[in-house]
Structure formats: structure tokens, C-alpha cells
Amino acid sequence: MTKPLASLTDFDLHKRDFGPEFIWGVSTAAYQIEGAHDSNDKGESIWDRFTLNTKNIHLGQNGQKACDFYNRYKEDILLMRSMNIRHFRFSLSWSRIMPDGQGTLSTAGIDFYNRVIDFCLACGITPWVTLYHWDLPQALEEKGGWTNRDILNWFETYAIHCGQLFGDRVKHWMVLNEPMVFTGAGYFLGAHAPGKKGLSNFLPSVHHATLCQALGGRALRKVVENACIGTTFSCSQISPYSSRKRDIKAAKKADALLNRLFIEPSLGLGYPSKDLKVLKRLAKYQKPGDEKNMVFDFDFIGIQNYTREVIKYSFTVPYLRSKLVHATKRKVPTTLMDWEVYPKSIHTMISKYNAYEGINKLIITENGAAFEDKVVHGEVDDRLRLSYLQAYIKEVYRAKKEGLRLDGYFVWTFTDNFEWAEGYRPRFGLVYNDFDTQKRIVKSSGKWYKEFLVDP
Numbered sequence: 001m002t003k004p005l006a007s008l009t010d011f012d013l014h015k016r017d018f019g020p021e022f023i024w025g026v027s028t029a030a031y032q033i034e035g036a037h038d039s040n041d042k043g044e045s046i047w048d049r050f051t052l053n054t055k056n057i058h059l060g061q062n063g064q065k066a067c068d069f070y071n072r073y074k075e076d077i078l079l080m081r082s083m084n085i086r087h088f089r090f091s092l093s094w095s096r097i098m099p100d101g102q103g104t105l106s107t108a109g110i111d112f113y114n115r116v117i118d119f120c121l122a123c124g125i126t127p128w129v130t131l132y133h134w135d136l137p138q139a140l141e142e143k144g145g146w147t148n149r150d151i152l153n154w155f156e157t158y159a160i161h162c163g164q165l166f167g168d169r170v171k172h173w174m175v176l177n178e179p180m181v182f183t184g185a186g187y188f189l190g191a192h193a194p195g196k197k198g199l200s201n202f203l204p205s206v207h208h209a210t211l212c213q214a215l216g217g218r219a220l221r222k223v224v225e226n227a228c229i230g231t232t233f234s235c236s237q238i239s240p241y242s243s244r245k246r247d248i249k250a251a252k253k254a255d256a257l258l259n260r261l262f263i264e265p266s267l268g269l270g271y272p273s274k275d276l277k278v279l280k281r282l283a284k285y286q287k288p289g290d291e292k293n294m295v296f297d298f299d300f301i302g303i304q305n306y307t308r309e310v311i312k313y314s315f316t317v318p319y320l321r322s323k324l325v326h327a328t329k330r331k332v333p334t335t336l337m338d339w340e341v342y343p344k345s346i347h348t349m350i351s352k353y354n355a356y357e358g359i360n361k362l363i364i365t366e367n368g369a370a371f372e373d374k375v376v377h378g379e380v381d382d383r384l385r386l387s388y389l390q391a392y393i394k395e396v397y398r399a400k401k402e403g404l405r406l407d408g409y410f411v412w413t414f415t416d417n418f419e420w421a422e423g424y425r426p427r428f429g430l431v432y433n434d435f436d437t438q439k440r441i442v443k444s445s446g447k448w449y450k451e452f453l454v455d456p
Contacts, residue, residue, distance in 0.1 A: 011393075013397055015452055015453055018396075019400075024085070024087065024453055025085060025089055026411050026413060026414040026430065027089040027090075027365060028069075028089065029135075030091045030135060031045065031133070031134065032420075033066050033067040033090075034069045034093065034096075035069065035071070036065075041109070042093070043095035043099030043139060045094070045136060045138055045193075046134075046136045046138055047420075048063075049194070050192070050193035057423050058422050059424075061418070061423035062418070066418045066435075067415050067417055067438070073115070074119055076415065076440070077123055078123065081123045081125060083446060083453070084449075084453035084455075086125055087410070088126070089410055091132070092113060093135055094135065095135065095136075096112065097109045097110060097161065099137070100140075102139075102140070102157060110165055114166070128173075128410075129162075129166065129172065129173055130174040130175075130177050131173065131175050132176050132212075134177065134182045135193075136194070141194050145205070146187060146205035146209055147187065149285075156212075156219050159216040160222070162220075167223055170224075172228045173224070173228070174302060175213045176212065178234040179262045180233065180261055183202060184257075187201040188201065191421055199319070203281055203284070206261065207286065210262060211294055214266060214295060214296035216231075217231070230299055230363070231301065233262055233303055235303050236309045237305075237308035237309070237348040238254050238259065241325050247311065247313050250323075252275050253320050253321065254322050255275075256272040256275040257320065261279070263301065263356065265291075265294040266298065267295070267356055270294075276319075276320075278319040297358070300361035300407065301361070301363070302366075303362065304365055305346045305349045305367055306412075307340050307342055309324055310340075326338055327339060327340040336369075337426055343392045343394065343395045346395045347396075350364075350404050350406055361405065364406070364408065364410060365408075366412040367392055367409065367412060368389070369385050371427070372427075373385075373416070373427045373443065380432045380441050381443075381444045382443045382445050385443070385444075386448055389449070411449065412428055413428045414430060415430075417429065429443070429446075430443055430449055
């Protein structure tokens with residue numbers, strides 16, 4: 001556990017300090033909040049299947065019910081409005097809209113998202129929709145999923161349908177959420193759905209995801225009038241463990257993998273194989289025209305930062321020859337995820353992405369922290385999270401004041417939810433959720449965010 005970074009009274013910033021056009025919101029994801037995993041004709045997703053093996057998830061938990069947002073969306077959106085939150089990022093469940101991932105559309109699934117979108121707009125909340133936040137239809141996974149080049153056709157069809165169905169009201173879109181995570185954890189490490197491992201799965205999934213992020217952008221551009229289209233990347237400041245050359249080189253490799261692998265192809269720079277030689281093997285999966293088709297002029301790039309990683313050389317780690325030095329071993333302040341609390345990391349990543357030519361706008365689409373939250377006399381005093389958010393937002397302001405491009409900030413997340421392989425243990429929410437009763441309690445951090453978002 002960590003301590004508050006500073007006295008909470010030290011925070012003297014206001015929403016107006018960031019300018020009238022700066023966007024403030026919250027982010028969520030379908031599988032993590034919706035529940036209703038088999039309602040009506042919804043198809044099975046890879047996370048529905050992955051969580052059936054209880055060994056894959058903390059305490060054998062799953063997202064079958066999660067926050068029951070499917071049935072409680074009005075309650076949550078009204079709570080959002082009462083907290084002065086006017087921008088809501090959520091994802092669409094591919095298998096809720098297209099149960100088998102292709103072909104037949106689900107009227108019930110489409111109706112659900114129409115209701116959510118319409119209610120957001122009625123409440124004065126702008127919907128920001130993510131096309132893909134990790135829950136691939138299981139029917140497509142059985143055909144190879146992201147390792148099958150046919151996913152280009154499957155994904156394009158899905159994107160077009162979503163744009164046609166919802167684009168008359170939804171103008172802010174994100175194509176993929178953190179492709180490095182769903183390819184790395186899902187197709188290399190096997191720690192996330194669908195649980196595949198090895199380079200033979202990872203490399204084709206990387207290339208096909210890279211193509212799909214651009215393809216999805218082009219599909220939306222065709223069918224959504226006045227669309228603002230982006231995509232999101234996980235990113236962490238990478239620091240070498242020491243000043244030794246081999247640690248510096250190891251950190252550079254890790255940076256190429258974790259921070260550069262997907263953004264650079266989209267900007268026409270190709271894969272960063274010069275700094276990570278194993279990426280040259282991606283050539284096996286490339287076809288004529290692919291390099292051009294990996295490029296798309298996104299209206300904005302979303303970056304998602306929580307921490308920094310310290311990297312040291314390791315001969316035993318294949319391909320990278322580098323490994324993480326975990327935060328607890330370094331005896332630094334950490335969150336419940338064993339992520340270092342290091343506010344300067346968000347400034348570092350804003351600077352790093354500002355250095356790229358071709359990025360039109362930059363938005364922090366996720367930032368937040370998990371801690372041990374407890375209900376005491378009906379209240380949740382999460383001063384560690386509050387301290388974390390204020391410290392990171394100070395760094396966001398510093399970047400703005402320095403003239404770096406930055407146009408918005410979304411907290412991860414609104415309510416506590418199902419946190420993938422970690423189950424329900426890590427609580428990231430501004431709002432506490434009792435998963436037995438589904439009772440919501442606005443935490444101290446949520447009350448602060450509400451006051452911060454009051455218009456001057």
C-alpha cells in the first residue's frame with residue numbers, strides 16, 4: 001500500500017484552468033460492466049469462454065453479471081449526470097450486436113445500445129464509443145480470431161454496421177482499445193482471452209490488429225458524417241534500471257514493444273523493428289499494399305497511462321532480453337495492481353506522443369488507480385485514489401501550460417467493475433459497487449471530481 005502523495009489541500013487547479021474546450025469524462029468497457037452475458041440472442045465472447053476455466057481468473061470470477069449495466073444503465077447515467085460528467089466513453093460488444101461475429105444482426109443488442117445512446121444524449125452526456133475493447137465473438141476465435149487475416153473482412157463489416165446503426169447520434173469513435181494489451185496478453189502470454197501463447201500467435205495478431213485499426217477508421221469515415229475518429233494505446237514511461245548500456249538497450253527494446261508498436265505504423269513510420277529485431281518476422285504476414293493500408297489519419301489519438309516501468313537486461317527472456325523490475329521490489333509507492341505511483345509518467349508520455357508528426361489531437365482516454373476501498377458507515381473515503389488523480393492531473397496541466405497538444409482527460413473508471421484476469425479485487429471506480437447488491441456509493445474521489453467539474 002502507498003501513502004497519499006501530498007496534502008489534498010495542495011491541489012489548487014480548476015476545470016477552467018484547462019480551457020473551455022478541454023474534455024473531461026469517464027471510461028468503461030462492455031464486458032467489464034454490462035453483465036447480461038446471455039440475454040436475448042447475445043453470442044458468446046472470448047471472455048465468456050475464457051472465464052469458464054476458473055483457473056484463469058482471480059477466485060474463479062467472471063463478468064456474467066458484472067455491474068449489471070445492461071439493466072441499470074439509466075441509474076448509472078443519471079448518477080453520471082449528477083456528478084457533472086458530460087462525456088462517457090463505453091464500448092460496444094461485438095457479440096451482442098452480431099452474435100456470431102458476422103452475418104445476422106441482433107435486434108435486441110442494437111436496441112440496447114440505441115437506448116444507452118439516446119439516454120446519454122437526453123441527459124446532456126456525449127457518448128464516446130469504442131468499437132473493440134477485447135471481447136471478440138467466440139465464433140470468430142474458433143476460426144483463428146486475430147491470427148486469421150479474414151478478420152480484416154469481419155472487422156470492416158462490423159465497423160460499417162456500427163457506423164450505420166449509431167453514427168447519426170454518435171460522432172466520437174475509437175477503433176481499438178490498447179491493441180498491445182489484447183495481442184500481448186491474449187495471443188503471446190495467454191494471460192487474457194483467448195489464452196493463446198507464442199510468437200506464432202502474437203505476430204499475426206499484431207499485424208492484423210494494425211491493419212484493422214486503420215481499416216476501422218476508414219470504414220467509419222465512409223458511413224458517419226462529421227465523425228471524430230480516434231484509437232487508443234496503452235503507454236508507460238520506460239526507465240532503465242541503471243545507467244549500464246545493456247539496461248539502456250533493454251529499456252529501448254521494451255519501449256519499442258510497449259509504446260511504439262502500433263502508433264508508428266498508423267503514422268506511416270512502419271514497425272519499430274530497428275530497435276526490436278524480432279519484429280522483422282512480421283514480414284511473413286505482410287502482403288503487398290499492407291504498409292500503405294496500415295496508415296490512417298486519425299482525428300485524435302487516445303493514450304492510456306497509469307504508471308512507469310523500470311526495465312533491466314535479462315539474458316533468460318527470449319526476444320526482448322529485458323524484464324520488468326516490479327514496483328514492490330523497488331520499494332516505491334504502488335497501487336493494488338503493483339503499479340508504481342509515478343505522476344511524472346503521464347507528462348512524459350504526453351511529451352513523447354507530441355513529438356510525433358501527424359497526430360492531430362491527443363486525449364488521455366484512461367488514467368486511474370486501484371486501491372483497497374472499504375465502506376465505513378455508508379461512505380468510501382478513498383483518499384489514496386483522490387491523491388493519485390490530483391497528482392496526475394497536475395502533470396496534465398503542466399503539459400498544457402508548456403504548450404503540448406492535449407485536448408481531454410478521461411478517468412478510468414466510473415464504477416468498480418470486472419478487472420479482467422484480476423476479477424473484482426482491484427477497484428478503480430469513482431463509484432463503489434457492491435457486486436452482491438449492485439448498490440452504488442460515490443467515493444470521496446467521485447465527490448471531488450463532481451466539484452472539480454462544476455462550470456465556473
